[in-house]
Amino acid sequence: MTTLGPPDSSAPRGAASRVAWAFRDGMAMTGRNLITLRRTPQLLVFATIQPLLFVLMFRYVFGGSIQVPGFDYVNYLMPGIFAQVVAFGAVQTGVGLAEDQRTGFIQRLRSLPMSRSAVLAGRTTADLARNLFVVALMVGVGFAVGFSVQTNAAKFGLALVVLLAFGFAFSWVFAFIGLSVPNAESAQAASFPIILVMVFVSSAFVLTENMPSWLQPFAEHQPVTATVGAVRALSQGGPWVADTLASLAWTAAILAVFVPLAVWRYRRSQTG
């Protein structure tokens, strides 16, 4: 029962064990976040209802007025919905971190001899698992409203990998934002305009050709459009390599910029 004596935990020796410990710490945090997710089912319900409403609205309300040559609109729509799901899901990464910051839980973690990247890695990994769940659900919803895969299972599988990788990268963007604001409400408020522009000024729901010419350059050259393009080609046929590579390149570029930024913000975040 004594608390005196040398601490039980020992120092990491060498780079290899540091990486191993960062991985273990990240897994421990992922586990914690998944438990939290399971015990607050309303988070999952809200994450599901919103895209469900989008599917119903675009499929049955706006869909009749949107013409996309060469596509049944539901087949054009669903890849956009999938991208929307992972992009909106990424916002929750920042919201979760901001909430942990507000409650002081992150302070406790910052005083522990754990890897500095584990809090972020654990959060983004858990959110990847959540995205996987919600996307799977939305694929089911898609099939129920008439969506069909015109290619094959392998290509559709690749589409989902591309999609989830993009969602994972996007999570790091909002991790950075979530750590830069004082609470969950601010995280939500700060993230929403960004996500709205990224998702709607893209090819997710409509053709970019019909947008004003000044908007087209952005709409055509941004990560959501690339990802939607890849998922669309991989599920509906047509040339898919260029879009897939573009999406993966965006994913890599976002990770390259925002992982260091978010970790830097985590190290620096100072709550008085």
Place this chain on the structure above:
Amino acid sequence: MSEAGAVEVRALVKTFGTVRALDGVDFRVERGTVLGLLGPNGAGKTTAVHVLATIITPDAGEARVLGVDVVGDPDAVRRSIGLAGQYAAVDGTLTGRENLRLVGRLTHLPRRAAVARADELLERFGLTDAADRMARTYSGGMRRRLDLAAALVHRPPVVFLDEPTTGLDPSSRNDLWDTVRDLVRDGTTVLLTTQYLEEADQLADRIVVIDHGRVVAEGTQAELKSRIGTTVIELRMADVACAGGAREVLEAAGLGPVTGEGDALRLSAPDGGRALLQAMRALDARGLEPASAAVHEPSLDDVFLALTTPGEPGAVPA
């Protein structure tokens, strides 16, 4: 290393925007002792603890834990400290047991050791029955105990307690005090911040009083109290005019400087009961009758009045 105190802070400065939260703070905690860092809200107590716990980095000055610089080798510092605080930073959606196991894993205990340690701490903190309930269902006192248990998972030799009893009911507070005493008996060094003189009085070997980011006094309880008188007498007179008259009477009776506003009067004295008798006699002789009279231990306000405004009435007992 053997010369180093458990905690050494020198000329520590930390600024948030335009606020100088720490404005050149020095103090030292010897191994195996309890230092009470006493001060009002915003004095810089929490900032000092956060610097020592490597949560924030200081702008200037030096802070060492067991001889290790908090900026130079934060990981080594983190292995030897535990932090528990007023916000009870546990995860509300995890159970008590899960919280402790998580901290065990994150402090790199072997898995089996983390499980055993969690059970041991739940038992010790009287949380075994609630171990598998989500922490958000806990009472305030239980949350604090879980928070403190989480700080002890890796058996840190130095523990920081940031206002551990703020907002607790008296019985939970007493329980927590007992726990801190047990820790100290086991040889742990404790740095405790508090707004309550009584708490520092109960637990600390030495007290450092800080205000506006500066150390304004330091010493044992006895040393600090001797600077302000051990007790405070509060009298309430019928009206302001009576209070003015009574003030003159009391000062003339040698009961020292009298403070207070309106119809209230305050004076401090080393022996409260005796001073109260003297005051009553002096007032009675002039036909003055207080509406109420009370004797109490000096509050933090009294300490501050005495320590931060030297020379003013009420500051230094004759």
